[in-house]
Amino acid sequence: MQRRSFLQGTLAGSAVAVAIGAGLLHPRQVLAAWPKSAFEAKSVQDAMASMYGTAESTPSGDITIKAPDIAENGAVVPVSITTTLPDVTDIGIIAEKNGTPLSANFKMAANAKGYVSTRIKMGKTSSIIAIVVAGGKTYSARKEVKVTIGGCGG
Numbered sequence: 001m002q003r004r005s006f007l008q009g010t011l012a013g014s015a016v017a018v019a020i021g022a023g024l025l026h027p028r029q030v031l032a033a034w035p036k037s038a039f040e041a042k043s044v045q046d047a048m049a050s051m052y053g054t055a056e057s058t059p060s061g062d063i064t065i066k067a068p069d070i071a072e073n074g075a076v077v078p079v080s081i082t083t084t085l086p087d088v089t090d091i092g093i094i095a096e097k098n099g100t101p102l103s104a105n106f107k108m109a110a111n112a113k114g115y116v117s118t119r120i121k122m123g124k125t126s127s128i129i130a131i132v133v134a135g136g137k138t139y140s141a142r143k144e145v146k147v148t149i150g151g152c153g154g
Contacts, residue, residue: 039102044094047102048131051092052138057131060085063141065130074122074147079103083114085134091116097126122147 041047045055066080081091091114093104103120114132122128127142 035105038105040100041102042100044096044101044129047094047100048138051102051105052090052131052133054138057138057140060132060139060141063130063132063139065128065141065143067128067143067145069144070146070148071122073149074124075149076119077122077128077145077147078117078119079128080117081115081130081132083130083132083134083139085114085132085139087135088112088114088132090131090133092131093118093120094129094131095120095122095126096129098123 035051038047038051041050048057049055060083062084064082066082067077071077079093081093083091088108091106091108092102093116094101095103098121104116104118106116108114114134120128122145125144125146127144130141130143132139132141
């Protein structure tokens with residue numbers, strides 16, 4: 001039975017890969033919905049309003065941002081967001097002074113812990129804003145990161 005499951009999975013995966021390679025499927029069609037307007041927004045308020053339905057958030061001490069105080073290379077800034085808030089549904093990362101501030105957004109599963117870790121690009125020194133949607137409310141936290149070499153063409 002394991003061999004049959006393996007062969008069926010391999011065949012299905014190969015068919016999807018061939019369809020993508022032939023241009024019949026595009027990654028956006030295969031993956032989850034992509035909030036294009038939020039990622040193309042030019043201000044923090046526009047990005048938040050487009051992504052979360054509101055530009056307002058409540059500052060929270062239950063959100064921790066782990067990022068370097070000084071990033072030597074803005075092209076790869078490691079950022080981790082941790083929260084102890086219950087019922088987390090979304091975690092977003094905004095680089096305030098980037099040309100397009102919304103850097104990442106993560107949809108969380110029902111029983112997932114409130115933790116994400118990634119690397120973002122930062123064009124210049126600015127605040128990183130963590131946005132957490134929990135229990136239907138929007139919370140935020142900030143951390144200033146100094147960038148010595150910009151990663152967004154700077």
